[in-house]
Amino acid sequence: xxxxxxxxxxxGALALGLVTATPTSAAPEATFTVNTTKIxxxxxxxxxxxxxxxxxxxxxxxxxxKDKIKFNIPAAMDPxxxxxxxxxxxxxxxxxxxxxxxxxxxxxxQPGASPNTLVQGLDTQLKIxxxxxxxxxxxxxxxxxxxxxxxxxxxxxHFAIVIKSGSNRVRGNFVGVNPDGSIGEFNERGVSIExxxxxxxxxxxxxxxxxxNLISGSYYIGIFVSASTLTKVQGNYIGTDxxxxxxxxxxxxxxxxxxSSAVSIGGLNNGxxxxxxxxxxxxxxxxxxxLSSKIIGNYIGVGADGKTELGNQGGIYITGKVKNLHxxxxxxxxxxxxxxxxxxxxxxxxxxxxxxxxxxxxxxGIDLYxxxxxxxxNDLKDVDxxxxxxQNFPVLTLVEPNFLGTTIKGKLNSTPNKTFRIEFxxxxxxxxxxxxxxxHYLGIVVVQTNNNxxxxxxxxxxxxxxxxxxxxxxxxxxxxxxxxxxxxxxxKCKAAE
Numbered sequence: 048x049x050x051x052x053x054x055x056x057x058x059g060a061l062a063l064g065l066v067t068a069t070p071t072s073a074a075p076e077a078t079f080t081v082n083t084t085k086i087x088x089x090x091x092x093x094x095x096x097x098x099x100x101x102x103x104x105x106x107x108x109x110x111x112x113k114d115k116i117k118f119n120i121p122a123a124m125d126p127x128x129x130x131x132x133x134x135x136x137x138x139x140x141x142x143x144x145x146x147x148x149x150x151x152x153x154x155x156x157q158p159g160a161s162p163n164t165l166v167q168g169l170d171t172q173l174k175i176x177x178x179x180x181x182x183x184x185x186x187x188x189x190x191x192x193x194x195x196x197x198x199x200x201x202x203x204x205h206f207a208i209v210i211k212s213g214s215n216r217v218r219g220n221f222v223g224v225n226p227d228g229s230i231g232e233f234n235e236r237g238v239s240i241e242x243x244x245x246x247x248x249x250x251x252x253x254x255x256x257x258x259x260n261l262i263s264g265s266y267y268i269g270i271f272v273s274a275s276t277l278t279k280v281q282g283n284y285i286g287t288d289x290x291x292x293x294x295x296x297x298x299x300x301x302x303x304x305x306x307s308s309a310v311s312i313g314g315l316n317n318g319x320x321x322x323x324x325x326x327x328x329x330x331x332x333x334x335x336x337x338l339s340s341k342i343i344g345n346y347i348g349v350g351a352d353g354k355t356e357l358g359n360q361g362g363i364y365i366t367g368k369v370k371n372l373h374x375x376x377x378x379x380x381x382x383x384x385x386x387x388x389x390x391x392x393x394x395x396x397x398x399x400x401x402x403x404x405x406x407x408x409x410x411x412g413i414d415l416y417x418x419x420x421x422x423x424x425n426d427l428k429d430v431d432x433x434x435x436x437x438q439n440f441p442v443l444t445l446v447e448p449n450f451l452g453t454t455i456k457g458k459l460n461s462t463p464n465k466t467f468r469i470e471f472x473x474x475x476x477x478x479x480x481x482x483x484x485x486x487h488y489l490g491i492v493v494v495q496t497n498n499n500x501x502x503x504x505x506x507x508x509x510x511x512x513x514x515x516x517x518x519x520x521x522x523x524x525x526x527x528x529x530x531x532x533x534x535x536x537x538x539k540c541k542a543a544e
Contacts, residue, residue, distance in 0.1 A: 076112040076113055076114060076115075077106075077107075077110050077112070077114045077115075078114065078115045078116075078117060079093050079098060079102075079103040079106045079107055079114060079115070079116050079117070080098060080103075080116075080117045080118065080119050080156075081098050081099065081100050081103050081116065081117070081118045081119070081120065082097065082098050082118075082119050082120055082121070083097055083098070083099050083120060083125060083127075084120060084125050084126070084127025084128065084135050084136060084137050084138075085097075085099045085127075086099055086100065086101055086137065086138070086139060086140060087099050087101050087102060088101075088102050091105075092106075093105070093106040100116075100137050100143065100177070101143055101144050103116045104116065104143055104144040104146060104150070105144050107146075107148060107150040108144065108145075108146065108147045108148045108150075108191070109148075110148070111148070112148075112149070113149035113150065113151065113193060113194075114148070114149070114150045114151070115150065115151045115153060116150055116151070116152045116153065117153050117156035117157075118135075118153070118154060118156050118157035118174075118175050119156070119157065119158065120135045120157060120175075122134075122135055122158070122159075122174070132174075132226070132227070133158070133159040133174050134173070134174050134175075134176055134226045134227075135157065135174060135175055135176065136176045136177075136178060137175065137176070137177045137178070138178050138180075139177065139178070139179055139180070139184075139186070140180070141184055142184045142185045142186065142188060143177075143186065143187055143188070145188045145189075145190055146187065146188065146189045146190065146191050146194055147190055147191040148191045149191055149192065149193040149194050150191075150194050150195075151194065151195045151197075152187070152194075152195070152196045152197070152199070153195075153197055153198055154173060154174070154175040154197060154198025154199040154200075154220075155197060155198035155219070156198070157174040157175050157198075158174070159172060159174050160172050160173055160174040160175070160198055162197075162198065162219045162256075162257035162258075163219065163256050163257055163259050164256060164257070165256060166256060166318075167291060167351045167352060168289060168290050168291055168292075168351065169228075169259060169261060169284070169289040169290075169291070170289075171219065171221070171259075171261075171289070172226075173198060173199065173200045173220075173221055173226040174226065175198065175199050175200070176199075176200040176201075176202070176225065176226050177199055177200070177201050177202075178201070178202050178203045178204075178231075178232070179202070179203040179204035179205070179207075179232075179234075180203060181203060181232070182203060182204060182205050182232075182233060182234065182235050182266070183205065184204065184205055185204055185205050185206045185207075185209050186201050186204040186206065186207045186208060186209075186234075187201070187207070187208050187209070188209045188211065189208070189209065189210050189211065189212055189215050190211040190212050191212055192212035192213050192214050192215060192246075193212075193213075193214045193215065194212075194215050194216075195215065195216040195217075195218065196208060196215075196216070196217050196218075196220065197216075197217075197218045197219045197220060197258075198219055198220065199220050199221075200220065200221040200222075200224065200225060200226045200231070201220065201221070201222050201223075201234070202222075202223060202224070202225065202231030202232045202233075202234060202264075203231065203232035203233070203234065204234045204235075205234070205235050205236075206234065206235060206236040206237075206239040207222050207223065207234040207236070207237050207238065207265075208220075208222065208237070208238045208239065209239050209241065210238070210239070210240045210241075210242070210246070210249055211241065211242045211243065211246070212242065212246055213242075213246040213247040213248050213249060214247070214248045214249070215249045215250075216249075216250050216253075217238055217249075217250070217251045217252070217260060218250075218252065218253055218257070218258040218260065219257055219258055219259065219260065220260050220261075221260070221261045222234065222237040222238060222260060222261070222262040222263075222265070222269075223237055223262060223263050223264035223265045223269075223297070224261050224262075224263050224264060224288075224289075224295065228261075228288055228289040230263065230264045230295050231264060233264055233265065233266040233298075234264070234265045234266065235265065235266045235267045235268075236265055236267055236268045236269075236271050237262040237263075237265040237268070237269045237270060237297070238251055238260075238262060238269075238270050238271070239268070239270075239271040240271065240272045240273060240274075240275050240278060241271065241273045241274070242273075242274050242275070243274075244274070245274050245275065245276060246274065246275050246276075247275070247276050247277050248277045248278075249275060249277075249278050249279075250278070250279040250280075250281070251270060251278075251279070251280045251281075251283060252279075252280060252281045252282040252283040252321070253279075253281055253282055253318075254281055254282055254314065254316050254317070254318040254319045255282070255318060256282075256318065258281075258282055259282045259283060259284065260282075260283045260284070261283070261284045261287075261288075261289060262283055262284070262285045262286075262297070263284070263285065263286050263287060263288070263295035263296060263297060263325075264295055264296065264297065264298075265297045265298075265299075266297075266298055266299070267297075267298075267299045267300070268297065268299060268300045268301075268302075268303045269285045269286065269297040269300070269301045269302060269326070270283075270285065270301070270302045270303070271302075271303050271305075272302070272303070272304045272305070272307055272310060273304075273305050273306055273307065274306050274307065275307045275308075275310065276307060276308045276309045276310075277309045277310075277311075278307060278309075278310045278311070279310075279311045279314070280302060280310075280311070280312045280313075280321060281311070281312075281313060281314055281318075281319045281320075281321065282318050282319060282320070282321065283321045283322070284321070284322045284351065285297065285301045285302060285321055285322065285323045285324075285326070285330075286301050286322075286323060286324050286325035286326040286330070286357075286359070287322055287324055287325055287350065287351070287357065290350075290351070291322050291350050291351025291352070292350040292351060292352065292355045292357065293325075293350075293357075294324070294325030294357055295325060296325045296326055296327055297325075297326045297327070298326075298327045298328075299326070299327060299328045300326060300328045300329050300330075300331070300332050301323040301324075301326040301329070301330045301331055301359065302321075302323060302330070302331045302332070303331075303332045303334075304331075304332070304333045304334070304337050304340070305333075305334050305335040305336075305337060306335050306336050306337065307337050307338075307340070308337065308338040308339050308340065309338075309339050309340060310337065310340040310341075311340070311341050311343070312331070312340075312341070312342045312343070312345060313341075313342060313343040313344040313345040313377070314341075314343050314344060315343055315344060315375075319343070319344060320343070320344035320345045320346060320377075321345045321346070322345070322346045322349075322350065322351045323345055323346065323347045323348075323359070324346060324347065324348055324349060324350060324357035324358065324359060325357050325358075325359065326359040326360070327359075327360055328359070328360050328361070329359060329360065329361040329362070329363065329364045330347040330348060330359035330361070330362050330363060330379075330382065331347065331362070331363045331364070332363075332364045332365075332366075333363065333364070333365045333366075333369055333372060334364075334365070334366050334367040334369060335367040335368065335369075336367065336368045336369070337369045337370075337372065338369075338370050338371055339370070339371040339372075340371075340372050340373075341372070341373045341374075341375065342363070342372070342373070342374045342375070342377060343373075343374075343375045343376060343377070344375070344376050344377060345377045345378070346377075346378050347359065347362050347363065347377055347378065347379045347380075347382070348362055348378070348379060348380045348381040348382045348407070349378050349380050349381060353378060356380075356381040356406075357381065358380070358381035358382045358383055358407075358408075359382050359383070360382065360383045360384055361382050361383070361384040361385050361388065362379040362380075362382040362384075362385060362386045362387055362388075362404075362407060363379065363386070363387045363388070364385075364388045364390070365387070365388065365389045365390065365391075365394060365397055366388070366389075366390040366391040366394060366416075366434075367390075367391050367393075367394065368391060368393040368394060369391070369394045369397065370394070370395055370396050371396045372396070372397050372398070373398045373399075373400075373531075374387065374397070374398070374399045374400075374402055375399075375400055375401060375402070376400075376401045376402060377402045377403070378402070378403045379402060379403070379404045379407070379412075380403065380404065380405050380406045380407065380486075381406050381407070381408075382407045382408070383407075383408055383409055384407065384408075384409040384410050385407060385409070385410040385411055385412075385414045385416075385420065386404045386405075386407040386410075386411065386412040386413060386414075386484060387399065387404065387412070387413045387414070388410075388414045388416045388420075389413070389414065389415050389416060389434045389435050390415075390416035390417075390434050391434055392432065392433055392434065394434045394435065395434070395435055395436060395532070395533060396435075396532045396533060397434075397435050397533065397534060398523055398531040398532065398533070398534050399413065399521070399523075399534040400468075400470065400523070400531065400534075401470070401488050402485070402488075403485070403486055403487065403488065404484045404485050404486070404537075405474060405475075405484045405485070405486035406484070406486075407484065411478060411480065411482065411484070411536060411537070412478070412483070412484030412485060412536075412537050413484075413521065413534065413535070413536045413537055414536065415433065415434045415435050415437055415438070415535070415536055416434060417433050417434070417437070421480065422480050422482055422536060423437055423536060425439040425440065425442075425460065426439070427460065427500070428460065428461070428462065428463060428499070428500040429460070429461040429462050429500065435533040435534060435535070436524070436533050438461070438522060438523070438524055438533040438534065438535040439459065439460060439461045439522065439535060440482075440520070440521055440522055440535040440536050440537065440538045441457050441458065441459045441469055441504075441520045441521070441522050441535075441538045442457055442458050442459070442538060442539070443455065443456070443457040443518060443519070443520060443538055443539070443540075443541035444456050444457050444458065444541070445457075445541070445544075446512065446516075446518045446541050446542065446543040446544060447543070447544055448511050448512050448513075448514070448543055448544070449511075450511075451507075451509070452507055452508050452509040452510055452511055453507070453508050453510055453511060453512045453543065454505065454506075454507050455471055455489075455505070455506045455507075455508070455518060455520075455541075456503070456504070456505050456506075457469075457503070457504055457520065457538070457541075458501065458502065458503045458504070459494065459496065459501070459502050459504065459522055460496075460499075460500050460501050461496055461500050461522065461524070462496065462500060462524065463496055463497065463498050463499060463500040464495070464496060464497070464498060465495065465496055465524060465525070466493060466494070466495045466524075466525045466529065467493070467494055467495070467496070467502070467522050467523060467524055467525065468491055468492075468493055468522070468523040468525060468531060469491065469492050469493075469494060469504055469506070469520055469521075469522050470485075470488065470489075470490070470491045470520060470521055470523070471488075471489040471490055471491070471506055471508070471518060471519070471520045472484075472485030472486060472487060472488055472489060472518070472519050472520070472537075473486065473487045473489060473512065473516050473517065473518055473519075474486050474487075474516075474517040474518075474519060474540065475516075475517070476517060477517050477519075477540035481539050481540060482519070482536065482537050482538065482539050482540065483517055483518075483519030483537045483538065483539070483540040484519070484537055485519055485521070485537055489506075489508050489510065489518075490506060490508055491506075492504050492505075492506045512543040513543065514542075514543055514544065515542050515543060516542065516543040517540040517541070517542055517543075518540065518541050518542070518543065519537045519538050519539075519540055519541075520537070520538045521534055521535045521536065521537050521538065522534070522535045523535070
């Protein structure tokens with residue numbers, strides 16, 4: 048009955064042209080409606096006469112339950128709004144009040160705003176622009192948990208969104224980008240998850256088109272994930288413009304993950320993959336004890352169409368005791384340096400499968416980095432130690448097309464009496480090293496080495512490869528139960544005869 052009475056009161060207020068603003072003594076799950084671009088208002092109180100953004104946050108903090116902050120700023124009357132575009136700018140003079148109680152901040156409630164509807168690209172219409180001052184302070188800080196921020200443009204902050212708690216959602220925002228899609232004043236970081244203690248179940252973006260964030264132009268890092276578990280980063284454009292085809296860039300790193308576990312970047316379902324391209328350092332850096340995480344179905348160095356060249360400086364850098372990280376069905380291409388670099392003596396169980404890795408100009412497609420870039424030579428019985436145990440790569444001896452397809456033969460020397468997965472790829476050209484990358488996945492064979500660590504293998508594909516097509520392979524060691532462990536660098540190229 049209380050909900051019904053509140054609903055009727057709210058309808059009446061709207062009919063009179065007023066805004067709804069529930070006082071702090073109201074029932075749980077109240078709605079506070081911002082109706083001015085002023086920061087704090089006249090009296091510090093969110094009410095029907097005037098409710099500023101900071102006042103709404105304070106009111107939501109004081110009210111138990113998961114409240115809503117909506118916007119109904121009269122763009123034609125408020126001096127902080129542009130009449131032609133309907134965009135209203137809330138210029139903060141300091142960090143907004145810290146969000147200490149669950150809340151949904153919904154920028155799409157402002158008249159004229161709407162979420163993205165496109166499968167490729169962004170037609171998002173944002174009308175609330177929250178800006179800082181030359182990066183001197185943070186923007187929105189979420190410590191209460193179970194909150195959602197959507198439909199805002201946030202620029203010119205130290206860290207635009209800081210998450211210190213769990214079960215939060217950041218969806219459908221432009222971070223570092225103005226509402227019209229142009230590059231905004233730099234944030235140092237876009238979205239930063241950096242709690243004092245481990246937090247669980249935060250999500251940046253999502254599989255639905257409406258949840259896609261555009262996170263570009265951050266001076267240091269687009270998305271930073273630290274001390275977190277079960278974090279999901281899905282469906283975002285990180286380093287591009289609204290088309291997903293042009294470089295707006297984060298001048299340093301697209302995504303940086305450290306000291307976290309069970310992080311999912313991308314995913315198997317449609318819409319889950321991120322576009323991580325145009326970043327001036329690495330597209331992604333994974334480091335410092337990150338465990339049991341997955342990078343699946345992302346475009347790293349290509350545009351949202353999966354084709355346009357839009358490289359980062361480097362694709363993915365993995366180092367510092369990272370373990371049990373799976374890279375699956377990503378496109379990693381056109382980066383100025385390495386495609387995937389795996390470094391650190393205690394970094395292991397980095398498994399790559401069915402990725403398309405090609406056209407990474409400066410270095411290898413996969414580099415087991417020991418301090419010097421380039422091919423790491425095989426050693427007898429694979430007894431050396433290092434990143435991914437410096438897993439030996441296969442040696443291809445024959446690529447022979449025939450009327451049934453193509454036969455590929457080769458050999459592997461590695462740890463004796465162990466099972467390995469050998470994956471095969473075609474490439475238009477080889478690296479300068481003579482070793483390949485792996486653009487088109489062909490398939491896999493599973494083999495077991497003998498007492499001397501040797502095994503010969505034959506792989507047949509129904510594809511009839513044209514003469515001169517370059518074929519490569521890599522090897523992945525497995526545990527006793529068949530679980531994939533450590534993936535090697537790519538083999539030397541072998542041309543179809």
